Amino acid sequence: MPHSPTKAERAHVSRPSHDWRAGGLSLALCGGLLANSLVPFVPAQGLTAVSLATAVGLCIRFGRLPSALHAGLAGLATVSALAWLRLPAPDLNATEHQTGLLLGLWSTLTVASFATTRSRLTLIAGGFALAGTLAVAIGLAGTSINSGKFVGVLRELPAWTYSWLPERKLRLPGLESSGFINPNALGGLAVIILPVTLGLGWEVRRRTVPCGGLILAVALAGCAASSVALLVTRARGALLATLVTGILVWLWYRRPPPIAAAVVCLSVALTSVYVATYDGQFYLVRDSFSDRMAIWRLAVDAWASSPLMGLGMNQFHHIPNASQSGFTTVAHAHNTFLQVAVDLGAAGLAPYVLVMGAALALGLKRTASHSQNSGLALGLAGSLVAVHLFGLVDAIALGSRVGVFVWLVVGLAHATHEVANTAAPSA
Numbered sequence: 001m002p003h004s005p006t007k008a009e010r011a012h013v014s015r016p017s018h019d020w021r022a023g024g025l026s027l028a029l030c031g032g033l034l035a036n037s038l039v040p041f042v043p044a045q046g047l048t049a050v051s052l053a054t055a056v057g058l059c060i061r062f063g064r065l066p067s068a069l070h071a072g073l074a075g076l077a078t079v080s081a082l083a084w085l086r087l088p089a090p091d092l093n094a095t096e097h098q099t100g101l102l103l104g105l106w107s108t109l110t111v112a113s114f115a116t117t118r119s120r121l122t123l124i125a126g127g128f129a130l131a132g133t134l135a136v137a138i139g140l141a142g143t144s145i146n147s148g149k150f151v152g153v154l155r156e157l158p159a160w161t162y163s164w165l166p167e168r169k170l171r172l173p174g175l176e177s178s179g180f181i182n183p184n185a186l187g188g189l190a191v192i193i194l195p196v197t198l199g200l201g202w203e204v205r206r207r208t209v210p211c212g213g214l215i216l217a218v219a220l221a222g223c224a225a226s227s228v229a230l231l232v233t234r235a236r237g238a239l240l241a242t243l244v245t246g247i248l249v250w251l252w253y254r255r256p257p258p259i260a261a262a263v264v265c266l267s268v269a270l271t272s273v274y275v276a277t278y279d280g281q282f283y284l285v286r287d288s289f290s291d292r293m294a295i296w297r298l299a300v301d302a303w304a305s306s307p308l309m310g311l312g313m314n315q316f317h318h319i320p321n322a323s324q325s326g327f328t329t330v331a332h333a334h335n336t337f338l339q340v341a342v343d344l345g346a347a348g349l350a351p352y353v354l355v356m357g358a359a360l361a362l363g364l365k366r367t368a369s370h371s372q373n374s375g376l377a378l379g380l381a382g383s384l385v386a387v388h389l390f391g392l393v394d395a396i397a398l399g400s401r402v403g404v405f406v407w408l409v410v411g412l413a414h415a416t417h418e419v420a421n422t423a424a425p426s427a
Contacts, residue, residue, distance in 0.1 A: 026110040033103040037096060037401065044090050047098055051081035054102055061109075069358040069414055075351030077105055079344050080313070087312045097314040097343075097399030104399070104407030111411030112418070118372060119210050121412070121419050125200050125376055126215035128408055132193035133222040135405070136229050139186035142170040145233065165232065182331070187235025188396050190226040191242055191386045192405045195249075196412075197222030199379015206375060241389035243268050249382045253367065292334050292393060299333035303341045310345035313399055336391025340398050352398070359410040360384045362417040373416045380413045 029050070036042045042050070058074040084090070084098055115121040144167045169179040201219035204212050230239055247268045251261060302316050316339070317329055333339040341349045363381030367374050387396065387406055396403045 026106045026113060029106045030103060030110055033099055033106065037099045037103060040092070040095055040099070042099075044095070047090075047095065047102075048081075048084060050102055051077075051084050051098065054105055055081040058105070058109075067358070068354055069362070069410075072351040072353075072355035072358060073105060073108065076101075076344075076348060076355060079309070079348040079351065083309055083312050083344050083348065086309060087315075090312075093314045093317070094312055097397065100399035100401060100403060101313065104404050107404055108407045108411035108414070111408060112414050115412070115415035115419065116422070118419050121373065121415050122200075122204070122209045122215065122376075123211065124415070125196070125412055126211070126218055128405075128412065129193070129197045129200055129215070129218045129222045132189070132197070132405060133218065133225050135402075136186070136190055136193060136222070136225040138170065139181050139189060140225070140229055140232070141166045141168050142172070142181040143167070143183050143186050143233065144180040145183055183233035184235045184237070184394055185396075185400075185402055186229050187233045187238030188387065188390055188394060189402050189405065190229040190233075191238045191245075191390050192383050192402070192409065193222055194226035194230070194242065195245065195382035195386055196376075196379045196409060197226065199376045199382065202379070203373060203375035207372065235394075237390050237393040241386045243271060244389055245382050245386035248385060249378060252364070253378060295330060295334050296338060299335070299338050299342050303338070303345070306345060308345045308347055310341065310343050310348060313343050314397060316342045332395040332397040334393065334395055336388060336395045336397075339395045343398050348398075355410060356384060356388065359413040363413045366416050366420055373420060377413070377416045380409050380416065383409050384413070 032042075033050070036047075055074070055077040058070070058077045062070040062074040080098065080101055084094075087094055090098070111124060115124045143165065145165065167180065170181070171179070172181075197219045201216055201223065203209075204216045204219065209215065230242060247265060250256070250264070256264070299316060302311060305311070314332075316333055317331075333342055337349065337353070340352045344352075360381055363377045363384065366377035367381060384406075390396075396406065
């Protein structure tokens with residue numbers, strides 16, 4: 001009996017011309033938002049208009065293509081627009097992070113609009129790997145381990161230990177007062193890039209794709225750069241997230257015997273303890289965790305002051321202390337979910353969790369089916385797991401520049417699922 005396409009399949013097949021028009025518009029918006037995130041030139045009123053247009057556009061898209069992912073994107077865009085309108089006088093931090101969030105949402109739509117065939121999907125994933133590799137390389141050139149983490153904290157570590165890093169002050173906008181790239185932020189970026197490049201390289205090796213040799217070379221370069229970044233920054237949260245994600249992916253994909261699984265898990269646990277304690281420096285772990293606990297408590301108090309809509313984008317910065325100034329400036333809440341809650345309240349946290357959960361489910365579904373692009377799907381799912389494990393003790397704040405890569409991963413996960421669904425009826 002011949003297959004009768006469903007309404008959703010007919011809608012998907014009839015979308016290509018619309019996707020190119022929508023993709024062109026979203027790509028143009030991404031370019032403008034990227035420029036504005038580097039050198040802000042759009043006034044607050046213009047950003048308000050873009051925020052409202054994004055919310056309306058995503059709600060319309062959800063009406064045409066109802067799914068959990070589109071519902072989450074529409075909800076997040078709507079809440080962020082309302083939270084932006086509630087800010088009486090948005091400062092530069094709020095403007096930069098609102099711009100970054102809009103850039104992330106439109107990046108997701110751009111990938112979903114253009115990656116409608118397997119060849120396009122692979123090429124766009126290759127572009128992601130290239131961009132990620134360049135970003136990690138810039139981070140390695142501009143980070144400073146000595147100024148960012150160890151000087152004055154670990155006296156046992158000589159100041160010259162990491163002097164071989166370039167330590168260039170790149171004068172990029174939005175850096176910390178030291179002028180260097182934060183090593184923990186670089187570790188967070190590596191956590192995003194490494195699983196995707198591994199999955200992409202595996203996929204290219206398994207199947208013939210256009211420009212396969214070039215894409216494989218880019219994927220290998222991304223793996224190498226991300227691995228180096230994880231090792232030289234020694235960002236404990238990033239290293240532990242990578243180790244735990246690796247074991248979870250192995251357990252999910254290989255389904256090993258219980259004894260083998262127990263031995264590997266125990267080995268990873270012991271390695272994690274070694275990594276977390278910096279060669280036995282237990283006091284540093286204790287002090288670091290105490291600091292984070294203090295920040296988490298203050299972030300929870302800040303969220304409690306406005307539980308539904310939050311404080312607004314990136315408004316949690318100053319925490320009280322006993323110094324002469326009376327407060328300390330922090331970059332974020334050091335927990336991704338808590339940071340989203342402080343920024344956008346429960347109304348923003350719910351769609352954020354929905355988006356990330358839906359994207360992870362799409363990736364795992366493609367992986368479990370062992371269909372085409374299952375290697376890439378496994379890498380995308382691993383990236384989402386790793387970045388949110390990292391986000392339990394640190395944060396890639398909503399709207400940060402590194403966060404754009406997370407939204408690109410969401411778009412690629414959606415595209416991987418859609419491409420597989422398109423090919424299935426004709427298979």
